[in-house]
Amino acid sequence: MIEIATSAATTTLVIAGDLDLAERDQFPEIAARVVGLRRQLLVIDMCGVTFMDSTGAAFLISLADASRKRGGATVLRGADPRDLFVLEICGALELFRIDADHRCAGDEAQAEPVDQDASSPA
Template identity: 90%
Template sequence: MIEISTSPATTTLVIAGDLDLAERDQFPEIAARVVGLRRQLLVIDMCRVTFMDSTGAAFLISLADSGRKRGGATVLRGCDDRDLFVLEVCGALDLFRIDVDHRCDPPAGAGAS
């Protein structure tokens, strides 16, 4: 699931679940919506991503590349090391700013006894 929210200068994508080949059918519509919003900053929240393959990485890369061509920036937050590795292997890590200060909220029910 991918949710889109906006502020005057920022578009935020919150991604939950798998970001992979099985989800690719929704990528073109989401990309078109994000590009159409024409915000300078795209924040991609990956706190709830459970798996990302090269198809998901290509989707993120296309979003970052579109923003960069318009003079914008793309920030990844909540990315785990595995996801960063996939982007690095694709040679695209430099397209993104990595939010190293962001801390994801614990999953619902975590820590409850």
């Protein structure tokens, strides 16, 4: 599932599930909608992506390339290292800015430190 949200300067794609060959039929319509919005910044939220193959990577690359040609930028947030690896193998990682500070909703519980000695005197 891919949802599109917009603000004055940003288009955000929120992707959930697989981004692969089985989903390719929806890619042209989504790409046309995103390009038609003509925002300077495209943010692709990949927190919900469970799998991405080269077809999904080609879709993201086409979006980033279209944005770059309009003078815009594309940011990936919540991308898994394996997804970044696929983009790197495709030779396209430099088309994207990587939001390394973003934490996906499920990552917050893992990021908080556990205080095992809370009842011990200091």
